[in-house]
Amino acid sequence: MIWLAANLVVTTLLTGTLFVPEVQYGLVLVLIVGATVLGGAVLVLIGAIGTRTGLPTMALARGPFGTRGSLLTVAVNIMILMGWSWVQAMLAGISLDYIVSSFTGVSNPVVFAVVCQTIVVILAIFGHSNVARVEPWFAAVILGIAAYIFVVAFTTFTPAEFAAIPTPAEPYYSPSLVFDVVLATAISWTVLSADFNRFAKTTRAGVIGSGIGYTLSTIIAMTLGATAIGYVVLRGGEAVAFDPVTIIEPFGPLFAVAIFLSVMATNTMVVYGMVTTVVNSLPGRRIRFLPTAIILGVISIIGATFFGLLDQFTVFLVTIGALFAPVFAIMIVDYYLIRRGSYDRDILSSKPGRYWYTGGVNLIAVGSWAVGATVAYLYTYVWPLPFSATLLAFVVTAVLYFVLSLSRRSKDGFAPAINLADASDAR
Template identity: 65%
Template sequence: MALYHRLDRRLEEQADNAGPVRGTLSLGRIAMIWLAANLVVTTLLTGTLLLPAVDFATALTMIVLGTVCGAVVLTLVGNIGTRTGLPTMALTRGAFGTRGSLLPVAANVVILMGWSWVQAMLAGVTVNYLVEDLTGFSSPILFSVLCQTVVVLIAILGHEGIARVEPWLAVLMLVIIAWIFVIAFTEFSPAAFQDIPVDASIGYTAVTVLDIVIATAISWTVLSADFNRLARSSRAGIVGSGVGYTLSTVTAMTLGVTAIGYVILSNGEAVAFDPAAIVAPFGAPLAIVIFLSVMATNSMVVYGMTTSVVNAPVGARLRYLPTALVLGLISILGSTWLGLLTQFTDFLTVIGALFVPVFAIMIVDYYLVKRSAYDADLLRGRGGRYWYTGGVNWIAVAAWAIGAVASYVLAYVWPSPVGATIPAFALTFVLYLSAMLPRRAARADSVHLADVRDA
């Protein structure tokens, strides 16, 4: 118990509790955190969905274009965190209202919990493949639980622990990834990868691939302010996260495309979104990348869930450690549900439908309606500038609902030739801007909310 109380006090002193944080991390440290975060197994395996759905060059082009588009949204939302000191879901109070923000917060926790389960399972399946190959022992559920337990221990240390661990994981993963690229392109030329026949029966187009890549970026934007609020300046946050995220996403997805292409060229069984299919030809090095990526990424996911929950009740105070322990336990138990892996693409679509409109609204509200300035009322539990009608901005809620429905319809009911993500974002952006522009705030000085709180 003494250890628990000491750790609890330490975490509270680090300000991972409900309130703004004054960032101290440099551009390089932010870049390394984001670099490690998205060198992740789910991003890698998303790359395996793209070939032979489209040709190799088209896949790489759409990966770069979609990543850059997604990074714009990610850095814009992350910069609000740097300028205010608050995590992403706490910032939704500005647009949705003090009480209305609980809607995206609840959706965020559910989505992040799902992410933690999927990634723990993929790590467990990968470790199980190696162990079974060496010893004959097989228990993917056991290894999923063990992997997620390590993740929770890292996340319990809060942002300090993650900031220390992530850079080293990133360096190690990049070294191994470089080795895998050398192996792949030494045995087969880029022209051989380009000559892999396109399988039209998969039903993907270049635009479909672009939509998938952008949706991946959107899935990470839910944590953008959580980590960019730790940056010591807007430049450090924007450039660091932009470079780190873009480099890691392009690298991970390209690795996935290359790995599945290598399997095809080697006359192996190319099963998309199956870690065992690509670990088999590359062996332990790729398995190590997958394992380390889960350690790096899932620690951020559990941390992000925890900060979302502790920052949800304005005016109340939830302690970081017990919240992290409860959510961590749920994430460990959920990692035993291996059946979720078969629903990953549907899961990604749900993320896009729920959060593409949220981030369109947040960007409009902060940069255009509130003129790049949130004030101390964002920390109030009742009343003030962000109380709207009974604590809810019904305009934001309505725009969110319309955007989410549009995203679903364009993905499943009437598939759009330009995908669902970009149209849903544009529709929500225009709707919210049109409705809120008459209420545009007078220009005010931007202040960091940690300074206001401490004043």
Template identity: 40%
Template sequence: MNRHTPSAFGRDTLDAKHVERSLSLPGTFAMWLGANVVVTTILTGMLLVPSLSFSHAMLLVLLGSAIGIVPLVLIGAMGQRTGLTTMVLARATFGRVGAGLPAWVNLCALIAWSWIQALLAGMSLDYAVESLTGYSNVALFTVLCEGLVVLIALRGHLGIEAAEKIAALLMLVLAAVVFYALGRHYDLPSITEVTAQGGLGSGMAFDIVIATAFSWIPLAADYNRHCKSMKAAVAGTWGGYVAATLIAMGLGAAVSALSLSAGLAQTYDPTQLLSNFGFGLPAAFVIFFSVLTTNVMCVYSATLSFMSVRPTTPFWKPALIIGIISVLGSLIPGILDQFQNFLLIIGSVFIPAFALMIVDYFLIDRGRFTHQNLIAQAGQLPIFNPVAFLCYAAGAALAYYWNWVAPLSFGASLPVFVVTGLFYYVATRWQRRTGGASA
């Protein structure tokens, strides 16, 4: 474990040689639990029911999260072993300039996530203030929430780790209270008797759960580089994420089933939904905090992605600009209506890229993934890796085709991940045998 002065306000860097190992196994578990027991994951659970029965939906959630988290765990393990951020690791696969593509794509995706999170936080805080004072202004509270997000993000990973521990505890308490309230007001076991009404098929539902897990992959190394041990990085991440997904999606599926059976309309506003059971105000504060901490993770990793392309930029500058962009985007009308499509799009974009990185590190040549090679001597790296880009393009094309042109009954995420990785493994081995090299 490295011992040195903790990172100062706004001073987090890409440095791997002096990375702070601050996350134990319980800390890692709490961080990923707090990150994913959040309203957007609850909303995903609401998407599954009543298209599917509750039991069927939860089986898919268990399988999808347990399988979908594996690539995230692997990228996180790469970060723990090397001390490098996700997009710096991408340099080994895509080249020193080529890595800018996944970095910019990741930056845009995280900003879009931040739009959704900022709006949900603003809605929750607005509900709480209106309940207490009668004053309502979602736009103002969204701006205030995002301002707080930027302040926490500027503190760096230490501030995020502390906030996630509190968020994990609060969201566990909230989930327990919600299920208790549901049990008191309704026949909770009856949710297992709700019949599927069509809409999402099993394959699409499974794919959404997988895509939710894959959407976190770009953040994995950014945080798990601070894990004290590989056990903490692997067991803490897998356990925290799967537990969070079961709790959050299970809560969303349960509330959806019961609210519809009681004649209540589904809503994207969690505080409005929970107020139907008599505890909207406390839930608003807890949901606000949970969304806030998740949004901090988005802004922080988006900042690191920018720094991987512009390494001389001080941390605070992109963090501040990204925070402002997040506020403006959160005010786009109807943004939450595109939530399901957004999940599938980011899955299509990220699955091929991280399939290449995982195959490159674990099956081809992990010796290239070092601080010396990717940071200290980055100027000696190839400009870009044409094989990686060709395989990425093939994987992205397959993702588009299998998602929107000829959808697979069992979803496209896993097939795209496996096929793209196989393409890259075969192409790279063939290139090395024939003496080819990156540009």
């Protein structure tokens, strides 16, 4: 239910509005399902490491990247989560602005975004555990609204009419870019997968719960967005992508209220995730929660005023895929293939040990990451491919890291790691 609730949020829904009428409706649905299942597999594999070791995602990065090298992934993770918090605060502000202006005529989306993010920061500091409890109820509400929108859309227009929506002569989105954006959504959630799944009772339960929850919520939310914008087009309206008002107006203010509440709940967990990442970034050193939360919270509130980020949302998502798909390729290969499903207690230590490598940095991992990110960038923007550049970067990084790591192991006599006997020690 936590994973089902996490992605039943307006950002995922509005991501679906980017794809129609740029790409044919039927093909969009196929791409959403395929990329979600593939991205969900990455999320589940990282989450399972969290369950087996008791460690959050960025702490696990110490295994392949080194005690100090993992700080590089921590920095990128904080930037990505900060970007998500800004985007979601803006969308909550736009939804709240729509509600208030409908009754009072007062309109100022920037002010309302600041108000929303301030509430989020307060909840992240004092009420994050309660939000985790009520978020599944928000999921139930969103599912009810989704059912209502699907009924309205498909009783007004037939599936054949949706499939026949004409595409523009020079679309911005290609099928490969749609696939990459959907895949990047899964990658962006994977940064928190072990954070949540480390508390699963068993690995099997975590795999089933996160796998079903994530794939269902993403497919439903993105399909809902694509259907809602298709409904707007078929009614003769203008397809303004990634604008909550465009899909709120045909379905009423209740939809705006649901969007506002879902964003507030999910964004609270995003801000809490940022703070958790920083607090757990340095083994053996205590970083206090409250000062960290206040500093990051203030930055997130200020950033919520930069509404120009909404126009760059596609670039933001593709950048996430380019930066973090190689990271997770390395983490998966390192744990499941190189280490054969084990990390020892050195991963909890700040002192030189098994995961110290060269000055605390595994140069093979950092180099493989750099190659993967470069591949993703080049084949997205310089030489666009007819298939997923993010997937190509993932595969190239995984193969490169595996081959180089095996070469080093045969040269240096790499010993197998010892299981963390008790996950509670790592927690």
